Amino acid sequence: MNRSVTVIRYINAAHVIDHMFMLIFPAAVLGMTQAFGLDYAALIGLSLGGFIAFGACSLPAGWLGDRWSRRHMMLVFFFGIGASAMFTGLSASPAMLVTGLTLTGVFAAIYHPVGTAMLVAYAQNRGREIGINGMWGNLGVAFSALVTGWLVAQFGWRAAFLVPGAVAIALGIGFALQVRDEPVPARAHTALKGVAGQRISMAMVFGVLALATATGGVVFNATTMTYPKLFQERLHEWSASPQTLGVVVSLAYAFGAVAQLSIGRVLHRISLKWPFVVLTLCQAPLLLALARVDGWAVIAVGAAFMFAVFGQVTVNDSMVANFVAPHWQARVFALRYCLSFGASATAIPLIAYVEPRHGFAGLYLILAGFGALTFLAAAVFPRTPSEEAVGQMA
Numbered sequence: 083m084n085r086s087v088t089v090i091r092y093i094n095a096a097h098v099i100d101h102m103f104m105l106i107f108p109a110a111v112l113g114m115t116q117a118f119g120l121d122y123a124a125l126i127g128l129s130l131g132g133f134i135a136f137g138a139c140s141l142p143a144g145w146l147g148d149r150w151s152r153r154h155m156m157l158v159f160f161f162g163i164g165a166s167a168m169f170t171g172l173s174a175s176p177a178m179l180v181t182g183l184t185l186t187g188v189f190a191a192i193y194h195p196v197g198t199a200m201l202v203a204y205a206q207n208r209g210r211e212i213g214i215n216g217m218w219g220n221l222g223v224a225f226s227a228l229v230t231g232w233l234v235a236q237f238g239w240r241a242a243f244l245v246p247g248a249v250a251i252a253l254g255i256g257f258a259l260q261v262r263d264e265p266v267p268a269r270a271h272t273a274l275k276g277v278a279g280q281r282i283s284m285a286m287v288f289g290v291l292a293l294a295t296a297t298g299g300v301v302f303n304a305t306t307m308t309y310p311k312l313f314q315e316r317l318h319e320w321s322a323s324p325q326t327l328g329v330v331v332s333l334a335y336a337f338g339a340v341a342q343l344s345i346g347r348v349l350h351r352i353s354l355k356w357p358f359v360v361l362t363l364c365q366a367p368l369l370l371a372l373a374r375v376d377g378w379a380v381i382a383v384g385a386a387f388m389f390a391v392f393g394q395v396t397v398n399d400s401m402v403a404n405f406v407a408p409h410w411q412a413r414v415f416a417l418r419y420c421l422s423f424g425a426s427a428t429a430i431p432l433i434a435y436v437e438p439r440h441g442f443a444g445l446y447l448i449l450a451g452f453g454a455l456t457f458l459a460a461a462v463f464p465r466t467p468s469e470e471a472v473g474q475m476a
Contacts, residue, residue, distance in 0.1 A: 086204040088260055088261060089200060089204050090201060090211065090215075092156070092253070092256070092257045092261060093156075093200055093204075094214065094215050094218040095253055096156065096253075097197065097216075097219035098219065098221055098222035098225065099193075100190050100193040100197075100219065100222060101219045101220070101223045101226065102222035102225045102229070103167055103186055103190060103226075103250070104136060104186065105306055105307070106243060107129050107132075107183060108226075108306070108308075109230035109231060109242070109328065109331070110230050110234055110239045110243070111125045111126055112234075112314065112327075113239045114239050117239065118176055118179070120176070122311065123433075123438050126434060127431070128176060128179050128180050128183060129183050130427060130430040131180055132183035132186050132187030132190075133303065133426060133427040134184075134424070134427045135184050135185075135190075136187040136188075136191050136426075136427070137420050137421070137422065137423030137424030137426065137427055138191070138420060139188050139192075140191040140192075140194060140195050140416045140419040141195075141417065141420045143155060143191050143195050143196055144196065144413045144414075144417070145416065146196075147192075147199060147416075148413055152199065153261055153262070156193075156200070156257060157254060157257065157258055158189065159193055159254075160251065161250075162185070162188070162189030162192075163250050164246075164247045164249070165185075165251070166185035166189055166247070167182070167186060167244070167246055167250065168244050168248065169182040169185065170186060171240045171241070171243030171247065194415060194416075194423075195415040195416035198215070198402075199415055201215050208350075208400070209347065209348075209349035209350035209400060211346070212349075212399050212400055212403060213342050213344070213345055213346010213347055213396050214342075214346060215342075216339075216343075216345075216395055217340075217346075220335060220339040220341075220388075220392050221336070223335045224331075224335035224336050224338075225332070227309070227310060227331035227332045227335065228328045228329060229328070230242045230328060231326075231327055231331075233245060284405070287401070287464070290460075291398060291401050292421060293456070293459040294362070294394070295398060295418055295421045295422045295425070296421055296422070297425070297452045297453070297456045297459070298391070298394055298398070298422065298452075298456050299423060299425040300425050300426055300429050300449070300452050301365065301452045301456070302391055302395070302426060303423075303426030303429040303430075304426075305369075305388075307429060307433060308442065308445065309334065309335070309384060310331050311437075311442075313327060313331050313334075314327055315442065316377065316380040317330065317377065317378075333385065334385040335388055336385075337386070337389045338388040338389060338391065338392030338393075340389065341361075341389040341393035342393060342396045345357055345361075349397065354404070355460070355463050355464065355465045356465075358394070358460040359457075359460045359461060359463075361391075361393045361394045362390075362394060362453070362456045362457040363457050363460075364387075364390040365394075365454075365457065366450045366451075366454045366457065367450075368383055368390060369447075369450035369453050370447065370450045371383045372384060372442075372446045373442070373443045373445075373447050373450070394456070398418070402414050402415055402418060432445070436448065
């Protein structure tokens, strides 16, 4: 049991790192325009390679996790993402920035297929542990704005990459010393049926998951990438410094952590369908509101949207944990995140094209359309027994 707790703690720490490192650049970019002589749209476009790699490299990462060693892959994650962040912090040209950000995406791709599969294998209560793990990932998103804003304000933009990079390498050393490469605990797998005992079409389940993953990926990435700039524009005098802006954006992101923790606990007791429907139903209206609201209202609406979108991530991970046999989970998580992050990479050119021409109002109207598609996927998802009920039947 103690060993499981140690593994889960490192997996949770890795989730913080994964999301934080992918979003350091969007928060730091506001203080980098002068250093590189490029405007916001041109600089943000340099991160495209990293987000493409974030999706594409999850497939080989998941395969290696199952076929080679999940522990070894997590070691590659810690040391690789730390070194890539430090390289980015030392960049002296746009070409070096592109290289560093792309390498960050390559190593960040390891976490979700490998780390999530490890978490599910060691967790005693999957719904709760997935929720807690999601909370830590969300805190990584929040820390990206908070820590980056503080480091940029105090020490300049380079420190925003160098300091977290050193922390990731230190965690990798701890993981190497405390987590040994031993067989993953065996877990029985029972195929889920509908609440009336009917057979569920796996093609339909994975079709729903694919649509929700793709549309949700675009919305998730576009919003987390643009929140710092959106809040800077809409909060006016309150966003005078990067440090203040980082605190405000982090508060909005923190509501996603609340969602993942609470949704994770709920999923153990009720069918996956109902949280899925409710959370996706809220997304399009909230995105439409974000297209228009100004001042302090943008914080309230932005926080509510983070609750909905991060809660959906927990539901989607629970689908894989409940429907897929353990020995296939790393590869299925890899497919899910390849699709999610691959689709999310399209958010970068979407932002670069739409924001200069139509502003954030136009961008968020488009994202509301994606949110409506995600709700349609949730509406046709089958109703299944809760994890608790399945355990009682076993």
